[in-house]
Amino acid sequence: MSPADPAIRTPDQRLRVFVSSTLRELGSERRAVRAAIEQLNLAPVMFELGARPHPPRDLYRAYLAQSDIFVGLYGERYGWVAPGEDISGLEDEYRLARPGMPMLVYVKDGGEREPRLAELLERIRGDDRASYAYYADPEQLAELVRGDLATLLAERFTRASSPADEPVDSMDGTVELPAALTSLIGREREVEAVVELLSDDDVRLVTLTGPGGIGKSRLSIDAANRVHERFPGGIAFVDLSSVTDPALVPAAIASALGIIDIGDGTLDEKLRMAVRDRRMLLLLDNVEQVVDAAPAIRSLLTDAPHLTVLATSRILLRVSGEHGIELGPLALPDMRHGASVGRALAAPSVSLFVERVRAAKPDFELTEDNVEDVERICIALDGVPLALELAAARGRVLTPAELLERLDERLLVLGGGLRDLPERQRTIRSTIEWSTQLLTPSEQELLARLGLFAGGFTLDAAEWIGEGIPEGDILDDLGALVDGSLVRQQDRGDRAVFSMLSTVREYALDQLEPRPDSRALRDRHADYFVRLGELAEFELEGPTQLEWINRLAEEGDNLRATARHLLDTRQWKTAAHFAWTLYVYWWVHGHLGEVQAWMREVVDSGDELDDLTRATALYFTRAIAFWRDPDEWLVPGLGESAALFRREGERSGEALALISLGLALLGSREPDAARADEALEASLSLFREAGDTWGEAMALVTLGRVALFRQDVHAALARFDESLAVAKRQHDDLGEAIALHHRGWVEVLLGGFDVARECFEESLANSDRLHHDEGVAYALEGLTAVAAGSGDVARAGTLLGAAQVVRERTGLYNAPSFSFHQQYVDGILASPAAGTFEAARARGRHLHVEDAVAFAMQRNGADAAAAPS
Incomplete structure (x- = not known):
């Protein structure tokens, strides 16, 4: 460009943010960053925004020379090197950033960087002018850029509107906020909520609540920076962390505003005079220990009609016109699909x-x-x-x-x-200790007791554990703990569920442990969940099965804590009873292995056990892993368990032990089908005498398996149909899934693939609804056989790959399975279609469980192509 040419001007003469990056590679990132810059009312300066009457190199150099902030985005590419040049435009832009220009550098995580880009990034990393951050996707990048630019504005540009040789009048301009030394991550939704409230002229008081260390101060500073243009009278930051007397709050505010107190009038009068005509934002940080100053703050808002207050506190101020926003923990990674x-x-x-x-x-x-x-x-x-x-x-x-x-x-x-x-x-x-000093004695006592809950807890549970606290009102005290952000509340359906952060819980337990009543309170916690198990026992076998399984899953940590306490205190009878009442839950959610270990402690305790306790413990230790234990240990143990149940008059217990005995006899080195059949027929009679339809359905399925063992397919089908009918009458989803699975295999053996598919699909739907991974794996294997038998090789491979992953990721890969799919798989592997099958199986192994279920429910043969490659 010749000297006579007119100067190239940037598209906007506001504060300018130059964005440097490769164009096509980072197109999504550039759009996200542009939007983030514009949201802060700044001007993005980007190569593609300008007209093109000038050479590209002249264009970006001119734009860069006029910009105030440099933002560099880097991925995997070094960029194009123009003819006659030694470096790319990307590197040239970085080199041309003038000294003193703020530089924000963002590097995409992962990937293989071109060597020259890797060299450039190494130099940038060592440049003390540039901040350096990584990002995973455009959304996270936009969040980082917004936060960093807002912080930069507070640190470097709050005085930019005044001439350099004139001091800023803190009464008319912005009072600088504390510099944020770290970026704000994962808080965009909360920041936007605060900004939206602060942008509403009818909102005068916003309180950001949350426990110590959750990031309230950091977020409030970010939000204040974003709305600074709405408050031409300035933003004042008042740190109240060292103020313990509510009467001293006005003095702290006055000090932050630069008000001088020489005794020529009251401080309150001076404060009101200072703010009454200003449209300003007062940021009060750490209000909780001086919350009694809330009326004074409200009075100040009344006297200054253009004043807005943003407060951070562990508890709400509880004054009229307050708008509260609760700040919780950052979102956690989802590890259900493996680490990535x-x-x-x-x-x-x-x-x-x-x-x-x-x-x-x-x-x-x-x-x-x-x-x-x-x-x-x-x-x-x-x-x-x-x-x-x-x-x-x-x-x-x-x-x-x-x-x-x-x-x-x-x-x-x-x-x-x-x-x-x-x-x-x-x-x-120290953060938690500082927070709990603000509680009343009854609130402190309730907090200590609530620490006994290993997970979430309901109001009923809180009332149970809090009974007997002197001068305590559980509802009021729990409300105070929620207000103080030491306990969190969320609604699940029609129930309120409470929880504590693990760090708060540890502190609470530390307060409880040395006390003489600690053991009694732990017993009380266990009593609550033992009673819950008694309520759940029969509900788990009928129409409310799914509801109770989900509820118990929410209580999983507490259930384990209960079992552990009962065992540690050698309460063997209660521990065995507790395990027995929740049998269906342990099974569906895959916890029977844990229960087996618990009951082994009971059997091996050396203590004298009553008959019912020993019967229960023997059942769980023998029945859970019958396929891997020696016959000489397994069969006698199950026989003793059944006998002890019988002695106690527990017909359902005896019947269940007999079912396991029958399976053990079938699976022994020398199968005894006749004795197994005898045990199972006795089991069926006992369940029917007891009116236990859930057990009846299980016994019928097992009798059907004995019939299949004898190769009497039609007799097996009759048993499975009978079991299915019983389960349907009981509205027992688990029983239906089991019966349908077995019925499906009979149809496969009879060549009825269409009927078999319907059985397996319905079994899969029930198992998926119950989150019963074992049932999901079984159904996928059944559908594998259907696809293979129907000639759909690719679909069979995909389904088998998905089933294998489900078993591997849920620890089911070593368990014996009632499945005959392998004979169909072996046939394909011995055929010319083996390559197609193996390629599809590899694709199926990349399916997540929910995707595998959706895929399995599709019927057409072409859908195997939809599996990820």
Whole structure:
């Protein structure tokens, strides 16, 4: 461009943000960043935005020269090197950024970078002018850019509107907010909610609540930065963390505003005078310990009609006109489908942890080798930002695996942290202690007792454990704990469910442990869930089966804690009774192995056991893994269990033991079909005498298996049909799924593939609804045989691959299965279609469970192509 040519101007003369990146490779990222910049009312300066009467190199150099902030986006490509040039435009743009220009650099995680880009990024990493962050996808990138630009505006540009040689009048301009030294991750929804409220002229008081260390202060600063243009009278930040007397709050506000108190009038009068005509935002941080100042804050809002207050507190201020927003933990990674770097980084908790580790150890990378450990760290710490930051600070000397091993001692391991954190946040323990000092004695007592719950708990459970607290009102005290963010509440259907962060729970238990009534309170906690098991026992066998299974799944941690306490205190009778009442739940959710281990402790205790306890313990220790235990140990144990149940008059218990005895006799080295049939017929009679239709359906299925063992296919079909009818009358989804599965195999053996498919599909639907992974695997294997027998090789391979993964990921791969699909698979593998089958099986192994179920429900033969390649 010749000197006579007119200067190239950027598209907008607002504060300008130059965006450097390759174009086609990062098109989605560029669009996301452009939107983020415009949301802050800044001007994005991007190569594709300008007219093109000038050479590209002249264009981007001119644009860069006029810009205020440099944003660099880097993926895998180094970019085009123009003829006659030694470097790409991407590197040229970075080199031309003028000294002192803020530089924000974002690098896409993963992938294989071109060598010259890797070299450039190495130089950028060592450049102390540039901040350096990783991102997983355009959405996360946009969130990072918004947060970092907002922080940069607060740090560097709040005084930009005033001449350099004139001081800013803090009464008319923006009061600088504290500089945020870290980026805000995973909070876009909450930030937008706060910004929306602060942008409403009718909203005067917004309170951001949450427990200590959750990130309230950081988020409030970000939100305030985003709305600074709405408050020409300025934004004042008031840190109340060191203020313990509510009467001193006006003085703290006055000090933040620069108001001088020389005794020539009351401070309240000066404060009202200072703010009465200003459209300003007052950010009050850490209000909870001076919450009694709330009336004074409300009075100030009344006297200053253009004033808005944004407060952070562990509890609401409870004044009229208050709008509360609760801040919870960061979203956790979803590990149901295995560990993956890409999926992990999409979880804000992982993204935050990785970024903070990199601050301590710049060469840290999230890899396939360490991603599972990092995900488990984030889950163990409940996604609490402060906990994640404290843990990440140890990343300089501990690998993720080593840190994960030490999380049981995290109150010791995480005792350090950044020196510029407030003293009360150096450890999570001090944060919680500081918070609980604000509670009444009855609230503190309830908090300590609630620490006994290993997971969520209902109001009924809280009332049970809180009974007898002096001067306590459980509902009011629980409400206070919720208001104080020490307990969280969410609605599940028509029930309110409460929970505590694990770090809060640990603190509560520490308060309870040394007390003389600790054992009695733990007994009381266990009593609640023993009674819950008694309520659930028969509900698990009828029309409310799914509802109760889901409810018990929510209580899974508490159920385990109950069993562990009963065993540790040698309450063998209660432990066995508890295990027995929840038999169906343990089965459907795949916990019978745990129950077996628990009951082995009972049998091996050496203590004298009553008959019913021993019968139950023998049943669980023998019946659960009958295929792998020696006959000489298994059959006598089940026989003794049945005899002891009979002695106690427990017909259903005896019948269930006889079913397992029959299966053991069939599976022994020398199968005894006659004795097995005798045991099963006796079992059926006992269930019918007891009116136990659930057990009756199970006995009929087992008798059908004996018939198949004898190769009497039609007799087997009759038993399975009878079992299905009983299960349907009982509205027992599990019983129906089992009967349908067995019936499907009879139809396969008879060549009725269409009917077999219907049976397996219906069994699959029931198992999927119950989240019964074993049933899902069985149904997929049955449908594999149907597809193979019908000549659909690709579909058969896909279904088998999916079934294998379900078994492998749920620990079912070594269990014996009532399935005959392998003979059909072997036939394909011995044919020319083996290659097609194996390719489809590999695709099926990439299906998630829900995708595999959806695929299995499709009927046409072409749908195997829909499986991921």
